[in-house]
Amino acid sequence: MKRLFTYLFYASLIFLGIYLYKADYLSIPKIISGQYLGISIALLFTGFFVQYFNWRNVLRIFNLHVSLPDTIRSVSLTIFMKYIPGKVMVMLGRAAYISSRYNASLEYTSTASVFSQIIALWVGFLLGSIVLFNPEISISWQIISFIIFLGLSIALIFPGLLKIVFNLFFRILKRRVEYPRLRHRDMLAALPPFIITWLCWGFGFYFLTLSMVDLEIPFTFGFAFPLAGALAIVSLFAPGGLGIREGLLVSSMLIYDIPLGDATTIALASRLWFLLGESAFFGLGLLLQFLENKKPEISKEHIRD
Secondary structure (H helix, E strand, C coil): CHHHHHHHHHHHHHHHHHHHHHHCCCCCCCCCCHHHHHHHHHHHHHHHHHHHHHHHHHHHHCCECCCHHHHHHHHHCCHHHHHCCCCCHHHHHHHHHHHHHCCCCHHHHHHHHHHHHHHHHHHHHHHHHHHHCCCCCCHHHHHHHHHHHHHHHHHHHCHHHHHHHHHHHHHHCCCCCCCCCCCHHHHHHHHHHHHHHHHHHHHHHHHHHHCCCCCCCCHHHHHHHHHHHHHHHHCCCCHHHCCHHHHHHHHHHHHCCCCHHHHHHHHHHHHHHHHHHHHHHHHHHHHHHHHHHHCCCCCCCCCEC
């Protein structure tokens, strides 16, 4: 399992470098307000930090009691795996890390990872609907978003159906997976950190925009980021949402009368902005892994109810 995680780890760095080189996302934009930029970065980092609790809470729903350092490492060290084409590797990566550290099968931790992603997407579409139902948004995007949101809602409201889907999937692979009983109260309790994460990123993007243009923009503009981010995640063939998220953000900014040139610059800058957060927390994961490797090898009982 450690070997699988190692392969995914290095592959993610390779694909990240390739796509950043090809797309030229690393140009530095002009900033007119350092104060707003500072607020946006603070919100960005807060969103990433809360993301650890998203994953940890879902693992607890699956009866896996994981330490906070292991949670941080599993998320931070796999943060660039979303740039591997197909995007499923980021879910597999954190699942592989937890599986290698705790007494749980990869199938079981992967199921927890997929479930966590379902909640994240559902919250992203829910918050983004504030922008989505603007009449100037393309009807095709509205229909696509509604269908995806409906499917995610069914999966969360009727977890028994989700269990059947997972069982069928692993039966095709000729593998058996133990699936916990998901209670609605547990899922509701897991929602707040996901909401906080998207709100931090959304309003972080709002202040990033204010740091680059001198315009009056309503606060609801911040909900464009959760929508664009969620739609980018479900676009399977764009690594990390490269291009997809930026295009959707440009379309959203045009609704708020932001000139096309400025909108394009801001959308591209948002990739660099988000990459800053990813890099910072990737570095945190590396630091914690280094400190962990410096410890003497101690056998421990891994907890699983």
